[in-house]
Amino acid sequence: MTGQDIQTEAIGTWMNKNELEKNLSIGMYGPPELKHDEKTHYLGEFKERVIRLLTRKQVAEPAVYPEIVEALKDKRAVRLVISGDIVDSFVEKYEALARGLGKSYTVVHDPELKGETGLAVVSRDAVDVEKINVPDRELRLSKLGLSKTLINAAGKKVCPHCLEEIIHADPGETINYQKLTWSDRFWGEHCLGCVHKPN
Numbered sequence: 297m298t299g300q301d302i303q304t305e306a307i308g309t310w311m312n313k314n315e316l317e318k319n320l321s322i323g324m325y326g327p328p329e330l331k332h333d334e335k336t337h338y339l340g341e342f343k344e345r346v347i348r349l350l351t352r353k354q355v356a357e358p359a360v361y362p363e364i365v366e367a368l369k370d371k372r373a374v375r376l377v378i379s380g381d382i383v384d385s386f387v388e389k390y391e392a393l394a395r396g397l398g399k400s401y402t403v404v405h406d407p408e409l410k411g412e413t414g415l416a417v418v419s420r421d422a423v424d425v426e427k428i429n430v431p432d433r434e435l436r437l438s439k440l441g442l443s444k445t446l447i448n449a450a451g452k453k454v455c456p457h458c459l460e461e462i463i464h465a466d467p468g469e470t471i472n473y474q475k476l477t478w479s480d481r482f483w484g485e486h487c488l489g490c491v492h493k494p495n
């Protein structure tokens with residue numbers, strides 16, 4: 297063996313060892329996390345797996361966003377992920393919705409999370425949905441011709457006329473209203489969606 301050969305062999309051994317150590321350290325600590333920065337904006341999820349999301353402000357509204365109902369019904373949806381920063385009373389309606397549709401949900405507590413995402417419906421695989429954001433409810437329904445009074449009466453009882461208006465504008469919104477019954481009226485309740493409230 298010449299001096300040159302010994303040197304080459306030594307380098308070869310060193311490189312192999314180096315390769316081995318690299319593999320060992322990957323085994324011990326796991327590969328560097330993919331798209332870590334992006335994931336902090338989507339509650340720790342890959343953006344390409346998000347079907348739909350709401351901002352924290354949208355989650356805190358009294359109404360349920362029908363877009364989330366639709367997203368949870370999507371066959372690709374496996375889970376609802378909720379930011380741990382939001383008060384329980386605001387997220388309960390969405391948790392109940394997920395349960396009712398047979399989808400699991402997780403609340404994520406992570407100080408590293410950034411951005412405005414309040415909740416997200418996610419898939420197991422990349423779905424690459426182009427529009428994952430949901431438009432503001434009040435703005436969207438105003439454009440469809442509903443009055444602000446009626447839009448903000450979400451969660452309340454409304455008269456058949458108002459209910460008819462809602463169904464006409466967006467059938468998905470009926471989840472946010474209850475029908476005022478004859479006996480409700482008998483006991484003095486009135487429609488909270490009508491601009492001119494009857495006496």
Ligand SMILES: [Zn+2]
Nearest residue numbers: 455458487490
């Ligand atoms: Zn009414």
